Amino acid sequence: MSYILNCAFEPRVTNNEFDDLCNITGKYYGPNGAAAADCPPGWLCVRTARIPIDGMSGVYNENAWYMKNADYGNYATDGIYALNNYDTYQVSIEHAVTPSRKVSFHLGSENLDAGVPAGQFATFTKINFDGHSIYRFGIGNVTVAVGTNPYFYIEDGRLVPYSQVPDDYVDEPYFKLLGTGQFQVGRGNSFGYVDVLAMRSFLHEHEETAAPARAKLRAGGSGSAEAGTQKADTAKAPAPRAKAAPAARESEQA
Numbered sequence: 466m467s468y469i470l471n472c473a474f475e476p477r478v479t480n481n482e483f484d485d486l487c488n489i490t491g492k493y494y495g496p497n498g499a500a501a502a503d504c505p506p507g508w509l510c511v512r513t514a515r516i517p518i519d520g521m522s523g524v525y526n527e528n529a530w531y532m533k534n535a536d537y538g539n540y541a542t543d544g545i546y547a548l549n550n551y552d553t554y555q556v557s558i559e560h561a562v563t564p565s566r567k568v569s570f571h572l573g574s575e576n577l578d579a580g581v582p583a584g585q586f587a588t589f590t591k592i593n594f595d596g597h598s599i600y601r602f603g604i605g606n607v608t609v610a611v612g613t614n615p616y617f618y619i620e621d622g623r624l625v626p627y628s629q630v631p632d633d634y635v636d637e638p639y640f641k642l643l644g645t646g647q648f649q650v651g652r653g654n655s656f657g658y659v660d661v662l663a664m665r666s667f668l669h670e671h672e673e674t675a676a677p678a679r680a681k682l683r684a685g686g687s688g689s690a691e692a693g694t695q696k697a698d699t700a701k702a703p704a705p706r707a708k709a710a711p712a713a714r715e716s717e718q719a
Contacts (some may be wrong), residue, residue, distance in 0.1 A: 467503065470566060471605030471656040473577050473648060474507030474547050475589060478599035489546065490529040491589045492516060493581065496621060498533030499585040506550045506623045507606040508580075510537040510589060511543040516676060534622035540638040540665070545619065546589035547600070548579055551637070563704060576648050594638040594663045604657035615642050617661060624659070632666040639664055673693075 481487045491512070493504035498513045510532035515525040535545045581587040592600065607617070607624045611635035624640060631639045640661035647654040665700040 468580050469505045469605045471578055471579065471603045472505035472507050472685070473601070473603030473658065474549055474606070474657075475601040476549070476598070477601050477660065478597070479593060481590065484593075486640040487591045487593070488549070489591070490516075490526065490586050491546070492530075492533045492584065492586060493548065493688065494533055495604050498531060503580055503583050504532075504548050504587065505605065506548050507580060507602045508548045509592070509619055510546050510548065510622060510626075511535045511539045512546070515532050530589075533687040535619055536621065537619045537620075537637050537639070537675070540594065543640060545592045545594075547592055548581060549588045549590040549604075552580065553692040577648055577655060578605070591658070592638070593594065594665045596603040596662065596664050598661060598663045599643065599660060600640075601658050601660050604659065609657060611642065611659065612647070616640065617642070617659075630664075630666060671711075 478481050479487075487641050489512075491500055491510070493508070493510065494513070495502040496626040504510075511534075512530040513533050514529060514531050515527075516529040518524045518526060532546065533712060535543075538550045539545060564604070593600070602624060609626060616630055617624035618627050618631040618639060619625070619640075627639070631637050640662050643662055645657060645659050648656055648658055676706065
């Protein structure tokens with residue numbers, strides 16, 4: 466997979482400081498986890514298998530994983546992580562004598578949208594879909610123009626603008642748009658971003674059913690909050706939304 470311009474990721478309002486498990490080590494292995502590939506920052510991924518220690522058969526790093534693209538159906542079983550490469554950047558260039566070889570090295574300064582070269586270890590940060598955590602993604606992490614859409618679902622590692630709360634699954638992760646702006650790098654504006662609240666469709670539905678019950682109790686009516694918040698035990702059958710045809714973006718590189 467080629468790099469995509471204007472991708473970036475920053476946790477903005479989180480409890481990560483007190484969560485020892487929020488960051489893992491990983492290697493991105495492409496959309497389907499088949500082969501090592503370059504990975505843009507903020508790319509949403511899931512774990513596939515643990516990475517073995519080099520030169521040792523059957524011995525694995527305890528919390529280092531191969532990663533592949535995430536979709537909206539992955540949250541319940543796999544968790545969803547974003548490539549978080551903001552602290553230490555790596556780049557790769559062709560070897561001067563043998564162009565087929567790549568030379569990778571760390572940069573001495575931060576570059577906002579630098580991704581991770583294929584086959585290199587990187588940090589992946591778990592997205593906490595708790596209705597409180599806020600994250601910032603570069604506009605390159607969004608598939609098409611946001612327009613008036615207030616929500617995003619997850620498809621093939623990116624955010625897809627959507628007009629309503631996604632709920633194809635009973636507990637589907639999604640993002641709610643909070644605002645937009647321009648990254649400021651150095652003394653000037655860089656490229657656009659979206660600030661999003663990490664949500665789950667369960668939280669949205671829970672609030673919709675709980676609010677009437679609370680209002681009734683405040684008014685002195687009968688009934689219980691428990692009855693108002695009760696959810697069906699049977700999960701909705703998945704009805705995967707049709708994937709939109711990829712839209713051409715100026716930010717994509719061949």
